[in-house]
Amino acid sequence: MSDSNQLIQALSNLMKLGAFKDLKIFVEGEVALLFLVYQSEEKMMSPKDIAANLGISKGRVTALINSLSEKELxxxxxxxxxxxxxxxMLTPLGLDYLKPKIQKAEAYFSVVSQLLGKEKTDVLVSIINEITTVMEGVTI
Incomplete structure (x- = not known):
């Protein structure tokens, strides 16, 4: 099996895990927007910045904003x-909605980190950061 096929298979196996399915919400849709605003330094963001950070259109951001606003999040x-x-900005209700999702992800990765140990966790984080940097520069 080629290196690229091994990488595809390994990442595919990783993404099939239940925890990663749960994490998908942090990169797509309403929870991704809430999480992005929550993580921002000022605890507020413009729709333009949200679109740029999530890699989605301004129209999609508008739809998300309308939905989240109707839900008072x-x-x-x-x-x-x-x-x-x-x-x-997040409302208190929005924060209450988001916090359990963050806590679940943190709890999962806390266990993973404990099982791997500090040294392997640090190596994993370093490799993920390096892969991110490399992949940002790849166009096909």
Whole structure:
């Protein structure tokens, strides 16, 4: 089996695990938007920044914002820096909705980290970061 096929198979096996299916919500859809805003330094983000960070269209961001706003998981406020723009912030309800999902992911990776040990965990994180950097530069 070629190196590329081995890599595809290993990543495929990893992505089939239940924990990774649970993690998918952090990179796509409503939870991804909530998590991105939660992680931001200012605890608020513009739709433009959300679109850029999630790699989705502004139209998709607008649909997510409308849905999350209807569910009262976010607030929308006019930007103080640019009155033509607005910022998205989590509501207390949004934070209550997001926290258990974060805690579940943290608990899972805490166990994985304990089972691997600090040294292997550090190596794994380093390899993941390196793969991310390499893959960002690859176009086919």
């Amino acid at each position: 976010i607030d929308i406020a006019i930007s103080l820096e640019d009155r033509r723009s607005f910022n998205i």
